[in-house]
Amino acid sequence: MADTMQFDLVSPERSLASLQASAVQIPGSEGDMTAMPQHAPTLTTLRPGILKVEAPEGTSEYLVTGGFAQISAEGLSVLAEKAVPMDEMTRAHLDELIEEARTMYKTAQEDDSEHGLVEDAAKLLADMEALGTHMSL
Amino acid sequence: MPSLKDLKNRISSVKNTRKITKAMQMVAAAKLRRAQEAAEDARPYAERFNAVLAGLAASVGNSDTAPKLLAGTGSDQVQLLVVMTAERGLCGGFNSNIAKLARQKVLELQAAGKVVKILTVGKKGRDVLKRDFADLFVGHVDLTEVKRVGYGDAQGIAKDVLARFDAGEFDVATIFYAKFQNVVTQIPTAQQIVPAQFDADGAEEVSGLVDYEPSEEAILADLLPRGVATQIFAGLLENGASEQGARMSAMDNATRNAGDMIDKLTIEYNRSRQAVITNELIEIISGAEAL
Numbered sequence: 001m002a003d004t005m006q007f008d009l010v011s012p013e014r015s016l017a018s019l020q021a022s023a024v025q026i027p028g029s030e031g032d033m034t035a036m037p038q039h040a041p042t043l044t045t046l047r048p049g050i051l052k053v054e055a056p057e058g059t060s061e062y063l064v065t066g067g068f069a070q071i072s073a074e075g076l077s078v079l080a081e082k083a084v085p086m087d088e089m090t091r092a093h094l095d096e097l098i099e100e101a102r103t104m105y106k107t108a109q110e111d112d113s114e115h116g117l118v119e120d121a122a123k124l125l126a127d128m129e130a131l132g133t134h135m136s137l
Numbered sequence: 138m139p140s141l142k143d144l145k146n147r148i149s150s151v152k153n154t155r156k157i158t159k160a161m162q163m164v165a166a167a168k169l170r171r172a173q174e175a176a177e178d179a180r181p182y183a184e185r186f187n188a189v190l191a192g193l194a195a196s197v198g199n200s201d202t203a204p205k206l207l208a209g210t211g212s213d214q215v216q217l218l219v220v221m222t223a224e225r226g227l228c229g230g231f232n233s234n235i236a237k238l239a240r241q242k243v244l245e246l247q248a249a250g251k252v253v254k255i256l257t258v259g260k261k262g263r264d265v266l267k268r269d270f271a272d273l274f275v276g277h278v279d280l281t282e283v284k285r286v287g288y289g290d291a292q293g294i295a296k297d298v299l300a301r302f303d304a305g306e307f308d309v310a311t312i313f314y315a316k317f318q319n320v321v322t323q324i325p326t327a328q329q330i331v332p333a334q335f336d337a338d339g340a341e342e343v344s345g346l347v348d349y350e351p352s353e354e355a356i357l358a359d360l361l362p363r364g365v366a367t368q369i370f371a372g373l374l375e376n377g378a379s380e381q382g383a384r385m386s387a388m389d390n391a392t393r394n395a396g397d398m399i400d401k402l403t404i405e406y407n408r409s410r411q412a413v414i415t416n417e418l419i420e421i422i423s424g425a426e427a428l
Binding site: 008011015040 | 175178179181182185186190193225285288291347348349350351355356359360363366367370
């Protein structure tokens with residue numbers, strides 16, 4: 001059994017990582033999951049969270065906000081809307097993201113057109129805030 | 138016949154122009170490299186995204202519950218043209234080529250009895266199209282302040298387009314941009330973004346064995362709006378590279394023309410100077426003979 005798989009992390013603006021990984025923790029929209037080699041083919045959307053990559057060379061972490069992950073026989077591709085390596089992440093950066101989510105929540109509330117939208121925005125805000133606690137910033 | 142002084146002024150002014158165009162060419166060359174890199178960096182994302190989306194669309198697309206963004210509204214009466222051009226001129230035929238293609242399309246659609254709406258991105262396209270189709274304009278996106286086009290800008294445009302679609306303002310949307318071929322060739326391109334279209338050969342066979350989390354339909358509904366943003370972003374990047382490429386070759390031509398002109402003017406200047414000298418000599422000699 002192969003003990004590593006091809007892992008690619010790309011954002012619209014650049015390709016962030018392409019390496020052999022032994023396990024990857026994915027913040028899926030319906031719950032976290034860990035993809036390892038030989039995982040069943042899966043397609044999942046992402047929620048804002050932390051992507052943890054375990055490779056023979058060491059682990060690395062990325063902050064991702066939305067997008068999706070595709071697990072196939074060849075490996076794992078994560079297409080993130082926004083992806084930032086954890087060591088480049090700063091408090092200011094996170095504040096910006098939270099602020100963005102907050103304005104979205106507010107506009108969704110004021111519009112109160114669709115119930116789902118408000119809930120989505122609220123969830124996004126909660127996710128972002130949870131992220132801050134997790135990172136202990 | 139211009140005087141010697143006039144000629145001298147002319148030469149120095151053309152020399153200054155040549156310096157400026159030369160500098161602009163070099164700046165464009167540097168920017169082109171960066172724009173090309175950005176376009177290349179964005180390619181893997183767009184390719185994978187489209188492969189996944191095409192696979193999903195193929196498996197869900199034919200059902201009745203397919204999202205409107207994929208299946209369309211069932212009509213093509215109202216057409217939205219998103220015309221993306223540069224914010225600056227002095228880049229050869231770049232802006233006018235895109236505008237020309239858009240204008241053709243507008244006339245074609247109007248002849249077919251469709252309602253056309255225009256949304257422009259970039260000042261130059263707006264200026265050209267406003268002359269003929271001012272009453273068709275529904276909006277303009279200003280990117281003058283944007284130094285480097287980011288995904289956020291594309292998302293902003295996509296959001297605007299999608300909001301109009303949700304409000305039922307149009308049935309079909311097409312983006313216009315110039316595809317970067319090389320420094321001398323940029324191909325003005327029209328690409329339909331709503332309802333989404335995929336190349337059949339780009340479709341990856343996503344078999345029924347794949348787990349979907351959440352459901353297939355939910356993922357598709359989530360991805361389609363992002364697909365619009367991705368396509369617009371790809372268009373913007375191609376446009377960025379094309380603009381710099383077009384400017385580079387335009388400025389290269391201008392520099393060469395200025396050089397030719399300087400040569401010509403210099404010859405003319407030397408000739409007239411020689412004529413003046415000869416004239417003076419004749420005067421002196423004939424003066425001496427008269428004595």
